[in-house]
Amino acid sequence: MLLEVEGLCVNYGRIEAIRDITFSVEQGSVVTLIGANGAGKTTTLKTLSGLRKVRAGSVRFQGRDVTHMASHERVPLGISQSPEGRRIFPGMSVVENLDMGAYARADRAKTRSADLERVFGLFPRLLERRDQAAGTMSGGEQQMLAIGRALMSHPTLLLLDEPSMGLAPKLIQQIFSIIKEIREQGTTILLVEQNAAQALKIADSAYILETGEIVRTGTGRELAADDSVRAAYLGGDV
């Protein structure tokens, strides 16, 4: 297993954001965490990237215990996150943002042009905008940049936080097909989404979070076909 999460509990002060959740991500797969607002999806992802402190439980990455490791130390190990709300560096240009993505890699200068080419291949839009200040781009472009930037560190595991949030339907389709492409290029993906329909379509396995706990587990297809899941998360039709 690439990532094993066991009995994870995270608090915000005295409020339990996630309670005793256990799941795992297999190398080469797309795993999704779905659930309503406030179910603890983003908290889970932030905990995996090290931005939130763990109260109890453990996180193992490639067999190594990373539970209490700082964020910046996890990046060289191969964990990379595209944060929620397209948190790009607004004052930097597109290329400067992408260069920040490769910050932690010692051999970044050697692979820079190939890496940029890969990102621009996935997101041709970014190539057109390469010298533009990132903050002046549209929401969709910023989302592309956030994902592209996360890829610049050559992650083994890519954490995607709500990549479809606030985007137009046509663009959502596009982002999801790019996510599939990234997986085909060999990167394992843990995807947090409110857009359950799309997420289940591309997921090998899926976990449903409700008020900080995992309430359902299955393959993407199983859950997408399940009547109660459809009623609760897919608005009745896919």
Place this chain on the structure above:
Amino acid sequence: MTQGKASPDTEPSAARSAWGPRLGWDRGALARRITALPVPAKWTLIGAFVVFLYALPLLEIPILSTPDTDFGAVLFTVASYVLVALGLNVVLGYAGLLDLGYVGFYAIGAYTVAVFGSLQAQLSWWLLIPMAVVFTTISGVLLGAPTLRVRGDYLAIVTLGFGEIIRLTALNTDWLGAAKGITGVPRPPSVELFEIPHLQWEGATAVIDLDDTTTFLVFGVADQAPYYWLALTVIFIVLGADRMLRLSRVGRAWEATREDEDAAELMGVPTFRFKLLAFASGAFIGGLSGALFASRQGFINPESFQLLLSILFVAAVVVGGAGNRWGVIMGAIVVAYLPERFRGFEEWRLLVFGMALLILANFRPQGLIPPRRTRRAQAVDEQLEALEEGTDRV
């Protein structure tokens, strides 16, 4: 604007035209024209400007000179503010940390020179300066290590307290001279080489005045020009280091940390370590400036390190444009020079000074010369206003 290849549909022309009249002129134009010059011409121009800066106290240009105070002394004060502003710019402008107790480092630098050069020991000036710098850097790390874990407003409050603690400690410790201060602070060692005459102006014509000369290089009481030369030289060295840091990985890490600390962590930037480095570098430069101040002044007491000074330092950086080294230099010049230039206004001068700051804050809220990123952020804001939000598109 340095927007590069901005395509017209994401950058409404409204945002551009809104910028034009506000700035009044294309700021990049001068810089571009200088960079476009052939290399020898560029260096000649820069060289001439540097020589002009060094010659300032000798030229005594009528509109620049301060009629009511020794111009050399004013120039030194301005130079030490510039140095302080460059240091605070690393902390506030590059790393985005609001330090309201910067005078604390300035005081530690000054007190190191005074205490170990006069009151408790009589060490050589050449030893005192590195000592002052080491002490302030260490104090920067000691202050930063526990406090840089808190963000934003809390940091401002803690540093505000730090500045006052340093002053009150000096005020209440006999070993540090207490309220009566320390006299006989060592001056930089002098070498008497040659005499340089000043200019004297009769209307628009200048004559060389052989009766009014500065001895190179004597650090005395009456003629303050050598102190200015010393400070100016230090400024050039600091500017060089500043530029190197800014363009390096360190500069990038600071920029990322300031823009979004969590996102910077996710890029693998050890943000805490870089904030501490910014704090220590800022303290280093602040201490250096304080040490020069004490060796010029010859006398220091706790009154020289009031809270007001911290506020003035922050004002210099903000007025000039936090994050842009040329901007903060301008800011420091405004803050240090204007009150001296208008000393003739007597007690009105502070009112005039305050009004000048108010006018600047109103007409140039991003500072005299804002850094590239601030100009970009401003463009984003205007663009968002133009779009009235919610029209997300690719």
